[in-house]
Amino acid sequence: MTENLVIIGSGPAGYTAAIYAGRAQLNPIVFEGFSAGGIPGGQLMTTTEVENFPGFAEGVQGPELMKQMRQQALRWGAQCITDDVIAVDFSQRPFVITTDEQSIKTHAVIICTGATAKRLHLPGEELFWNNGISACAICDGANPLFDNAEVAVVGGGDSAAEEALYLTKYAQKVHVLVRSDRLRASKTMQNRLLSHDRIQIHWNCEPVRVYGDQVLRKLEIQDIQSKDLTELFVSGLFYAIGHIPNTELFQGQLTLDPLGYIHTEGKSTATNIPGIWAAGDVQDHHYRQAITAAGTGCMASIEAERWLAENALLIESATMNLSLV
Numbered sequence: 001m002t003e004n005l006v007i008i009g010s011g012p013a014g015y016t017a018a019i020y021a022g023r024a025q026l027n028p029i030v031f032e033g034f035s036a037g038g039i040p041g042g043q044l045m046t047t048t049e050v051e052n053f054p055g056f057a058e059g060v061q062g063p064e065l066m067k068q069m070r071q072q073a074l075r076w077g078a079q080c081i082t083d084d085v086i087a088v089d090f091s092q093r094p095f096v097i098t099t100d101e102q103s104i105k106t107h108a109v110i111i112c113t114g115a116t117a118k119r120l121h122l123p124g125e126e127l128f129w130n131n132g133i134s135a136c137a138i139c140d141g142a143n144p145l146f147d148n149a150e151v152a153v154v155g156g157g158d159s160a161a162e163e164a165l166y167l168t169k170y171a172q173k174v175h176v177l178v179r180s181d182r183l184r185a186s187k188t189m190q191n192r193l194l195s196h197d198r199i200q201i202h203w204n205c206e207p208v209r210v211y212g213d214q215v216l217r218k219l220e221i222q223d224i225q226s227k228d229l230t231e232l233f234v235s236g237l238f239y240a241i242g243h244i245p246n247t248e249l250f251q252g253q254l255t256l257d258p259l260g261y262i263h264t265e266g267k268s269t270a271t272n273i274p275g276i277w278a279a280g281d282v283q284d285h286h287y288r289q290a291i292t293a294a295g296t297g298c299m300a301s302i303e304a305e306r307w308l309a310e311n312a313l314l315i316e317s318a319t320m321n322l323s324l325v
């Protein structure tokens with residue numbers, strides 16, 4: 001038997017794709033992933049309050065939001081399997097998706113495997129992750145912890161510059177920690193950073209340890225050349241040192257961009273292989289938000305449904321639905 005659609009990943013992109021595909025009667029199968037401790041739901045399972053997802057005026061806990069998305073997908077007939085996909089074969093049709101337990105043939109695939117923020121794994125970091133330490137200023141900058149406080153951003157590229165400038169909306173002072181004696185950010189971003197009176201750049205240094213009690217209180221940084229240590233009394237530490245897209249599985253089978261993200265065509269979510277789409281953080285290193293992941297998950301599902309219909313590949317599903325009635 002060949003399935004209509006397999007969705008790989010259970011973040012906002014995967015579940016949104018599943019909700020739309022379920023409603024379009026594609027009977028989607030969602031491989032939710034197992035490696036995150038057997039807990040489906042993606043990155044938002046690791047956070048507390050989500051304040052910027054529309055529809056929740058008072059905010060919503062990340063795990064609760066993902067539970068609701070999962071239930072909505074199940075309600076529309078998605079079959080959710082908490083397993084990792086360990087291999088894919090996109091060289092022939094139907095495509096083959098393999099887990100430890102099974103191999104499934106499918107006409108269409110939507111890849112929503114997300115990305116993982118790089119962390120420094122400093123001593124003490126685990127204690128303050130999501131409670132002072134973050135990899136997303138847009139997500140966490142408005143936390144009252146940072147109101148009129150001092151915070152630090154690690155990195156010297158465009159993302160670090162954007163995060164630092166964004167944080168000046170809340171923090172009284174932003175320290176930017178750069179490993180070398182120059183910024184990699186674009187000239188415009190450099191100018192904005194260097195001319196900001198509440199941003200201080202610390203050159204040739206790296207963070208070495210964080211300290212605090214209930215919350216983050218202090219960061220120790222080290223001069224890379226002299227090895228001198230300096231203390232910064234910050235309430236927040238933001239990593240802007242890049243993300244790793246979860247695309248290892250697809251290397252050599254799909255076109256990836258120079259950063260390893262899945263390349264999608266123009267305004268669509270189509271990959272270079274017809275019948276395969278990619279949505280969410282796995283194809284987006286620009287916005288990296290739950291709502292944009294959900295938005296592209298919706299796009300991918302609509303594109304998949306139209307493609308299956310145009311290619312007369314939906315017959316099997318229609319027959320299946322009729323036989324169920």
Ligand SMILES: Cc1cc2nc3c(=O)[nH]c(=O)nc-3n(C[C@H](O)[C@H](O)[C@H](O)COP(=O)(O)OP(=O)(O)OC[C@H]3O[C@@H](n4cnc5c(N)ncnc54)[C@H](O)[C@@H]3O)c2cc1C
Pocket residue numbers: 008009010011012013014031032033034035036040041042043044046047049050051052053083084085086112113114115117130136139140246249279280281282288289290291293
């Ligand atoms: C701590 C934290 C706080 C955040 N806060 C906010 C916020 O407040 N607001 C906001 O908009 N955004 C926030 N974000 C960003 C947001 O979580 C991401 O943009 C969003 O989750 C991306 O969704 P996604 O569906 O693309 O991927 P993800 O959420 O990364 O989900 C990817 C899924 O793919 C699965 N997967 C990976 N490989 C495989 C495989 N081989 N087989 C099967 N499954 C696989 C994973 O298990 C996971 O379920 C936050 C991120 C973090 C880390």
